[in-house]
Amino acid sequence: MTRAGVGEWTREGAYEVVPGIHRLPLPMRGDSLRAVNVYAIQDGAGVALVDAxxxxxxxxxxLEKSLNSIGHTCADVTRVIVTHAHVDHYTLGVWLRAEHGTPVLVGRGERDSLEWLAGAGPRHRHQCELLRRAGAPHLTEHHRRRLEQSADAVARLGAATVAEVAAELPWTRHRRAFAELDDFNSTLAVFETSAHLAYLVAEGALLADEEQVPKYRVG
Structure with missing residues (x-):
């Protein structure tokens, strides 16, 4: 099986999906996924982006090179439509806005996340309540438990990468070991662990060094 982050889909370029819409894989630094898909939609004389x-x-x-290949530049981007406020979907849109005045459109549901990224307001103040109201209180409990398990794993290891922490945790409803997971599910496990460790760093419970593949330690 080909790993989710490796293969032809990550290669840079502009790949036509249907006439007028192209997929632009953009690189991600220090992430096992390696690339994120941005979609360019021809919009009259310009081009709109879904994610950035x-x-x-x-x-x-x-991004500039891929847009050039379909006859555009970054200055031609008429708007960026952000699906959600993760760094790999949102932050290059902020650069486009600063550099070219490009409007960046984000759904109202992302307001809490954006305020958190900006350092304003409580972190994720409504998200647990939203999960409960949506009929998924078990997800709130799952993430609370995972935060505790991740912090405990870092404390045991002293200093550890995301993958090393993931290897310490039980996975799936059958509590399988990380080494038993297939390539796809091991990638998802690393993503989930990375998010929990980032949250613990933001809360001041852990520290992360500045390396490309950071190690986490108790703060």
Whole structure:
């Protein structure tokens, strides 16, 4: 099985989905997924983007190059429509807005996440309540338990990467070991662990170093 983050789909370029819509894979730094898909929709003389990519130099360069290949530049982007406020979907849109005045459209449901990213307001103040109201209180409990397990794993290991922490945790309803997971599910496990560790860092419970593949330790 080909790993989710490796293969032809991650190669830079502009791939036509249907006439007038192209898929632009943009690189991600230090992430097992390796790329994120941005969609360019021809919009009259310009082009609209669905998501924008991660605001890192290599992603900006690939975005410009890929747009050039379909007859556009970053200055031609008429708007960025953000599906959700993760760094790999949102932050290059902020750069486009600063550089070219490009409007960035984000759904109202992302307001809490954006305020958190900006350092304003409580972190994720409504999200647990939204999960309960949506009929998924078990997800709130799952993530509470995972935060505790992740912090305990870092404390045991002393200093650990995301993958090393993931390897310490039980996975799936059958509590399988990380080494037993297939490539796809091991990738998902690393993503989930990465999100929990980032949350613990934001809460001040853990520290992360500045390396490309960071190690986490108790704060």
């Amino acid at each position: 990519g991660w605001a890192i130099p290599e992603a900006r360069q690939v």
